[in-house]
Amino acid sequence: MSDRPDEKGLEREDAPASDTSLEPTTGSDDVAGPAPHQVQIRRGMFGAAGSGDTSGFGRLQRVVEMPQPTAPPYGGWFDTVADEMAQVLPAGAVTAVVVHRGEITFTIERRHLLEVARALRDTPTLRFEHCASVSGVHLPTQQGAEMHVVYHLQSMTHNRRIRLEVTCPDADPHVPSVVSVYPAADWHERETWDMFGVQFDGHPALTRILMPDDWPGHPQRKDYPLGGIDIEYKGAVVAPPETRRSYT
């Protein structure tokens, strides 16, 4: 349906560089790289490629952007936590704060992550003692911050939840391990390494956990193919899901 035959079906994975513009984070040092929000421009109506566009919708453009950083006040206890964090954390540790859909996300400079985690756990007014989950997100369009590691922390003392987000470039996929602060993160970090190839420096035994030990590649990266196979049913063939017509 697109008038651009070179466009691939999965536009968000293979978007040409011209389709993507990135804005620097407001108020952060340059080391932080691009903003935690991603700006992308989608063309066409359907996202499917290779079939000549007869609809006239091929010239449509839609700008897609992730939630922008929020300026204080954030509302409710978000401000309490943010103010307390500003007091105990080194300057520049938090590069952005996003409040979206009732959840608060702090983007953390990766070299400060361990200090941040320790302060979040040990400061009595914060006391995020429960690390629920660590996982990764691969955003290949964000040059210099392709890999995102997302931490979901919970304070059972104060009944609060926050999300930390750390980015690292694909060329240097190193993030400090928080296992020394949150032993619960052990397997979660191993899974993130297994699935995304993010190396957690300081992890006691960063080995694969779900895939076999000798598996090549990291399956949940966007550049790793799904590897679907044709489904044959009564002589007819259904294409594997990742090669079917897609709608962005």
Place this chain on the structure above:
Amino acid sequence: MSTSTEQSTPSPGAGAGQTDPFGPPGEPVEGRVYTATGQDWQEIADLQAERGDERIVVNMGPQHPSTHGVLRLILEMEGESVLEARCGIGYLHTGIEKNMEVRTWTQGVTFCTRMDYLTPLFQEVAYCLSVERLLGITEDVPEKATVMRVLLMELNRISSHLVAIATGGMEIGALTVMTIGFRDREMILDAFELITGLRMNHAFIRPGGVANDLPDNGIAKLRDTVAWLKKHLPEYAAFCNENPIFKGRLGGVGHLDLAGCMALGITGPVLRSTGYGWDLRKQQPYCGYETYDFEVPTWDTADAYGRFRVRQEEMWQSLRIVEQCIDRLERMEGEPVMVADAKIAWPAQMSIGPDGMGNSNEHIKHIMSQSMEALIHHFKLVTEGFRVPPGQAYVPIESPKGELGAHLVSDGGTRPYRAHFRDPSFNNLQAVPIMCEGGMISDVVVAVASIDPVMGGVDR
């Protein structure tokens, strides 16, 4: 239970010169490897006794009836004492999260329901709540759909706890607990089949509501199920609570105190068995749990017996919630079970046809012969799906095993950009070493059963 290796001689002992089938090709065997092929335990024991070395590494699983599926336990033993215990997981990894990225948001339910196959409805609810939060329609989900979700979740909690108690009992030889556990679970699965059409892997809860209304005889059938459970749940207490063998096997085994739980992020019955009544249904209510009357049971022994008692009491509390749900549903006859927004509501009107479940004849007639626009709309929604605004959401709910979180990232497309599930079993299995090391091998089985891991959820 022993490591196996290829060999031509009938003798179970293999020494130097053999190759290790689990190591790189050609690498010599480290230490002595025994192959257990059946009826040769005495020979293996004799051979090992000859060596005079009591320290052995036992590979328990991944094919072992006491490990709850394909869990592999690597136990370093001195005699019958466990010196070190490690878990090997990943044998049931099916790439569900990756697969969800190439299906529409609605199809995602079909995948996540298959993760922890004993708690399918919890994954569905966590996922749908997360999608609804991203869509910003949390408030628009009809009341009846929410009540049905709670009803199904609480029935599912009972059935999951029944399996936990049943298999846990079976593994220590309490076979009657197993047979009655599966018998009662069957009653709940029958209710599921009536409501959702399937016993497991329902894909019944959809973003925006649920797929279908209660069937006409639904309320009556649910009342029967509740009556059955009320009659038969006391049997577990009668069989086990004061049974000296049961108490002897479970008491003091798999000890993990509150500090250990907090460090390892353990939630669910394991955490509540330490006396800390942390339950997300009370602490961070979702689906209107704050409007139901129930309690959070705790125990103070922090061992396998305490977890058994917590699960038992939780089944009664779930039954209380189920009864309240049935009362509410009785007053809600004919109310919608899907959001009003036709751009999101999956056109899944179903009715029981001559061949069981099928599409509603009225809906088929409408789209095929009355309204071309309705047909286009149906086609677009089913093949293309709806778009979800960019952003990310993490919705935690209290599954029978602990905190189940669905972390979804959307890039504004018709499919999840990234879907991650924080499975409670995955996290809680990290407690196996601390629970088992220093104990006996027979207690490993009890400790693992008290965590109640389901490998479908662990490996996803």
